[in-house]
Amino acid sequence: METKSSTSLPAKKLRQPIVCVLGHVDHGKTTLLDIIRGTAVANKEPGGITQRIAATTVDINKILKATEKLNNKGMKIPGLLFIDTPGHVAFSNMRARGGALADIAVLVIDINEGIMPQTVESIDILKKFKTPFIIAANKIDLIPFFTDVKTNLFTEFIRKQRQEYVNELDARIYNIVNKLYEYGLNSDRFDRISDFTKTIAIVPVSAKKNIGVPEILMVLAGLAQRFLESEIEYKDINGHATIIEVRREESAGIALDAVLYQGTISVGDTVAVNTKTGPVTTKVKALFVNTGKSQRSLKEVETVSAAEGIRVLISDKLDVISGSPLIVVKGNMEQVMKEIEEASKVDIPLDENGIYVKAEAIGSLEAISYELNKQGIKIRAAAVGDITKRDVMDVQTLQDPLNRIIIGFNVSILPEAKDAIESSDVGVITGDIIYKIVEDTQKWIEERKKQLSQKRKEAMPVPAKIRILPQYIFRASKPVIVGIRVETGQIKVGDNLIRSDGKYAGTIKSIRNDEVSVRYQDAPAEVAVAIDNVTLNRQIFPDDVLYVDIPESVVKELRKAPMEKEIMDTLEEIIKIKRKENPFWGTKV
Numbered sequence: 001m002e003t004k005s006s007t008s009l010p011a012k013k014l015r016q017p018i019v020c021v022l023g024h025v026d027h028g029k030t031t032l033l034d035i036i037r038g039t040a041v042a043n044k045e046p047g048g049i050t051q052r053i054a055a056t057t058v059d060i061n062k063i064l065k066a067t068e069k070l071n072n073k074g075m076k077i078p079g080l081l082f083i084d085t086p087g088h089v090a091f092s093n094m095r096a097r098g099g100a101l102a103d104i105a106v107l108v109i110d111i112n113e114g115i116m117p118q119t120v121e122s123i124d125i126l127k128k129f130k131t132p133f134i135i136a137a138n139k140i141d142l143i144p145f146f147t148d149v150k151t152n153l154f155t156e157f158i159r160k161q162r163q164e165y166v167n168e169l170d171a172r173i174y175n176i177v178n179k180l181y182e183y184g185l186n187s188d189r190f191d192r193i194s195d196f197t198k199t200i201a202i203v204p205v206s207a208k209k210n211i212g213v214p215e216i217l218m219v220l221a222g223l224a225q226r227f228l229e230s231e232i233e234y235k236d237i238n239g240h241a242t243i244i245e246v247r248r249e250e251s252a253g254i255a256l257d258a259v260l261y262q263g264t265i266s267v268g269d270t271v272a273v274n275t276k277t278g279p280v281t282t283k284v285k286a287l288f289v290n291t292g293k294s295q296r297s298l299k300e301v302e303t304v305s306a307a308e309g310i311r312v313l314i315s316d317k318l319d320v321i322s323g324s325p326l327i328v329v330k331g332n333m334e335q336v337m338k339e340i341e342e343a344s345k346v347d348i349p350l351d352e353n354g355i356y357v358k359a360e361a362i363g364s365l366e367a368i369s370y371e372l373n374k375q376g377i378k379i380r381a382a383a384v385g386d387i388t389k390r391d392v393m394d395v396q397t398l399q400d401p402l403n404r405i406i407i408g409f410n411v412s413i414l415p416e417a418k419d420a421i422e423s424s425d426v427g428v429i430t431g432d433i434i435y436k437i438v439e440d441t442q443k444w445i446e447e448r449k450k451q452l453s454q455k456r457k458e459a460m461p462v463p464a465k466i467r468i469l470p471q472y473i474f475r476a477s478k479p480v481i482v483g484i485r486v487e488t489g490q491i492k493v494g495d496n497l498i499r500s501d502g503k504y505a506g507t508i509k510s511i512r513n514d515e516v517s518v519r520y521q522d523a524p525a526e527v528a529v530a531i532d533n534v535t536l537n538r539q540i541f542p543d544d545v546l547y548v549d550i551p552e553s554v555v556k557e558l559r560k561a562p563m564e565k566e567i568m569d570t571l572e573e574i575i576k577i578k579r580k581e582n583p584f585w586g587t588k589v
């Protein structure tokens with residue numbers, strides 16, 4: 001028998017773990033969330049959901065009741081707080097303590113469709129934030145041989161299914177398990193897991209038929225209190241919240257819908273928030289929370305403790321940035337301001353040669369940038385906000401035509417920017433689905449590369465740099481035939497070559513790419529070329545770097561109609577070579 005000694009620590013007071021639901025479009029995030037929150041009915045009423053604030057509590061008593069037939073002993077959490085906006089973009093926009101606001105997540109996967117692009121994006125984001133998650137394998141009612149059973153428990157439901165159904169279900173689960181393994185994740189059906197720290201739990205559910213929700217609650221609660229105890233310990237400190245939505249209400253002024261994730265907030269408190277012009281303080285005029293009973297009305301309160309969805313009426317008309325923190329100031333102004341600035345920093349690797357990205361909030365800016373980077377697309381600048389005329393004008397002046405593109409994720413194009421776009425060669429791609437934007441951007445870049453190459457063919461010589469590949473020497477003279485790598489620019493039949501000391505290095509007689517004779521070849525590529533008027537190991541050598549000779553007469557023109565950055569860099573290298581002999585080379589018209 002366990003006896004409590006007088007020295008044992010008092011049990012930690014836990015706050016509700018904050019839960020976010022993520023997943024691919026149409027896999028059932030909203031339906032599942034509705035069932036869990038018990039808001040399915042309210043949601044169908046017009047405007048029903050709009051009256052609610054940011055997050056919904058599922059009380060521990062409700063959880064205990066739903067899971068009473070399962071082994072639900074020892075639940076210490078006061079409930080679960082579900083963020084009302086599902087999706088990985090919302091998830092990454094909601095920050096707290098330099099990480100994600102949500103302590104834990106439910107990744108919804110349509111069991112019949114498996115892993116889809118937004119499932120992968122969700123996994124990427126969950127990994128990045130190190131957020132523990134479980135998988136709701138949804139739509140199990142669409143699996144062949146399904147028999148409707150009047151129960152909400154998956155555990156009971158599965159016992160009453162035919163063997164054919166059980167096999168079909170397992171086959172689908174193993175599909176998911178195998179696919180997740182490719183992403184470096186170990187997973188299994190929740191009732192076959194012994195160590196939840198090492199294996200991600202897959203809970204089969206039907207949101208539509210309300211099967212498996214008790215198990216979802218059970219696994220979530222167990223996971224949270226076992227592995228997140230330090231994170232979800234309630235601390236009696238100044239209130240910390242994350243703003244989810246900023247409402248500008250004519251009569252009441254500015255209302256901030258937020259999730260209070262730590263400490264306490266009261267009417268009359270001074271709070272710090274981030275605005276478009278930097279962090280400022282204001283006062284709490286009024287506070288509201290969701291009422292437990294009706295889904296449609298709010299309750300005015302004097303004070304609230306974490307974790308809770310709150311609406312904060314503030315006393316000043318401020319341009320508050322959503323996704324940013326709201327922190328109660330209690331004689332620690334400097335530290336609070338620092339915390340707010342820290343939370344507003346954007347963490348995106350930038351490159352001076354890259355594209356421009358805009359998004360509605362810092363989190364989504366990072367999410368889209370991460371996915372673009374993953375595809376090798378570099379980013380020059382990233383900012384929060386709609387696409388303005390100024391953005392278009394700035395991008396228009398960039399040297400490299402491949403950088404003249406603006407990506408807008410969940411933002412609008414302002415009217416005057418639209419005119420500017422029409423009268424420029426700036427490409428604009430907007431949307432609200434990350435993988436579509438990434439695909440469209442790749443297409444745009446390919447298309448522009450083609451156009452540029454086409455233009456080059458029609459016009460003047462293009463600066464290019466090639467390297468002879470010593471392992472592909474086919475003939476040493478009359479003509480030299482060697483394999484080369486076109487490193488930058490474009491070579492064409494008839495181009496004269498020079499060495500890096502400026503000496504003549506022959507003329508390209510022919511180009512073969514994969515057994516096919518071509519007149520032009522763009523970088524990057526490896527091709528065979530025949531070079532006239534030189535002998536290998538006399539004027540040119542294996543491993544030599546050679547350049548296409550550019551007539552002085554076209555230098556100015558090339559600079560006026562700039563091409564991709566790497567080609568312009570090659571032009572500069574050629575100019576340097578030429579200037580060793582003639583310091584004024586390329587300065588004349």
Ligand SMILES: Nc1nc2c(ncn2[C@@H]2O[C@H](COP(=O)(O)OP(=O)(O)OP(=O)(O)O)[C@@H](O)[C@H]2O)c(=O)[nH]1
Binds near residue numbers: 023028206209
């Ligand atoms: N048969 C079946 N249909 C389901 C189930 N869950 C959701 N659906 C249906 O799937 C469709 C998409 O469900 P949603 O809940 O809107 O999916 P979502 O992931 O929130 O979609 P977005 O908000 O568009 O990203 C709807 O038609 C639902 O009725 C389920 O368990 N079984």
